[in-house]
Ligand SMILES: NC(=O)c1ccc[n+]([C@@H]2O[C@H](COP(=O)([O-])OP(=O)(O)OC[C@H]3O[C@@H](n4cnc5c(N)ncnc54)[C@H](O)[C@@H]3O)[C@@H](O)[C@H]2O)c1
């Protein structure tokens with residue numbers, strides 16, 4: 121099939137590459153000339169494990185191409201994916217200007233039957249709005265609009281796309297349904313379903329899934345905070361409750377709050393949709409409030425430890441990306457935590473395996489960066505772990521003790537065992553577990 125993908129961000133690039141990998145001819149279109157030039161040179165602008173191999177193979181074999189020219193990009197395309205940004209507008213609702221702008225452009229240039237697919241996360245009713253814009257200039261038999269939300273996670277995006285738990289397709293057109301079935305057939309051979317539904321339900325499914333997952337995290341963060349107060353261990357509680365098959369073990373990890381380009385904006389947008397429809401979606405407001413508070417938990421622990429004043433103190437920071445295996449720092453808790461530590465007078469020495477270039481754009485020379493993780497410890501008073509990259513999980517405790525001013529670790533992701541910390545002689549404060557305070561200090 122000939123496929124056009126509009127937008128070469130995270131979703132556009134993974135979508136385009138994975139459809140090329142299943143034998144389709146894909147042209148990706150972006151208005152960012154520099155990005156398209158880099159892509160044409162074979163350079164991938166994001167860090168996503170496994171994407172490079174597929175990208176190289178498919179560009180080399182001519183199935184994956186890039187252009188800034190929309191008309192050229194959609195020439196001969198049977199389907200057009202819209203993988204455009206839908207950032208929060210000033211009032212929290214999703215900004216649809218990118219999607220609507222491209223829909224208007226498409227209405228001028230589509231000249232044969234095409235399925236226009238919303239892959240962006242868009243509020244309920246958007247497929248109808250896109251349809252209205254297209255039908256302004258095009259006859260109804262020249263297009264269908266389909267809602268096909270994307271559920272991939274950054275860091276494991278290729279696997280999620282190639283072997284999705286499910287594919288959700290919202291359409292009321294039999295013709296579009298046939299095209300979508302053909303398109304996704306190679307991805308669902310393992311038996312995972314394509315759920316066909318109406319457009320509104322498909323749009324709602326995406327927000328419901330993200331908001332539910334965000335709710336789960338905020339719930340666990342509240343449980344963790346309460347565990348600290350009552351002397352319980354959230355790791356044990358997590359295992360105990362997660363073993364109930366109705367609950368499940370995944371996605372129950374407390375930490376420094378959820379970040380990323382999706383949960384914060386999507387929860388906000390769903391709350392906005394509810395408000396616009398006269399519905400007071402109380403849980404969502406709490407989820408957002410809890411998450412805002414959780415982003416300050418680790419900095420508060422550090423500031424409290426030093427009695428409120430961090431001037432003259434240097435904090436080593438391990439992990440900056442909003443989660444491991446990505447260089448994405450959109451809404452990353454690390455940004456909030458570092459800002460707060462700087463405001464309290466601290467100096468920061470940070471390391472992240474992939475996200476440092478992006479963080480430099482935010483903090484410039486207000487913080488120092490290290491080439492590798494142990495270098496951050498030289499001259500630092502204590503260590504804060506913010507993102508649970510695998511490389512941080514089994515450090516040399518001997519080197520940590522030797523290099524840190526004091527053997528003090530604040531762990532925002534519970535990656536170390538408190539018993540080991542006690543034996544190794546650290547003061548150790550994590551999330552939802554008793555603090556480890558060495559006997560002499562206690
Ligand atoms: N990032 C994720 O993990 C993820 C997962 C599922 C769904 N989504 C949703 O997918 C959508 C895209 O997300 P993203 O993270 O890929 O966004 P992004 O901001 O990384 O990328 C969007 C791209 O669109 C391009 N663009 C903007 N206007 C354009 C135009 N008129 N023509 C062509 N290109 C244009 C931008 O230059 C950019 O390269 C959002 O709605 C998001 O909520 C994201």
Ligand SMILES: O=c1ccn([C@@H]2O[C@H](COP(=O)(O)OP(=O)(O)O[C@H]3O[C@H](CO)[C@@H](O)[C@H](O)[C@H]3O)[C@@H](O)[C@H]2O)c(=O)[nH]1
Nearest residue numbers: 270271272273274337371372373375378379380382442443
């Ligand atoms: O148990 C957990 C799991 C995740 N997180 C945090 O939650 C955020 C989001 O994590 P994750 O969902 O793994 O990453 P995303 O790449 O943002 O993916 C989410 O957002 C995408 C964009 O909509 C969806 O497609 C995915 O299905 C959805 O999981 C990160 O800050 C994580 O640190 C926790 O704190 N505890």
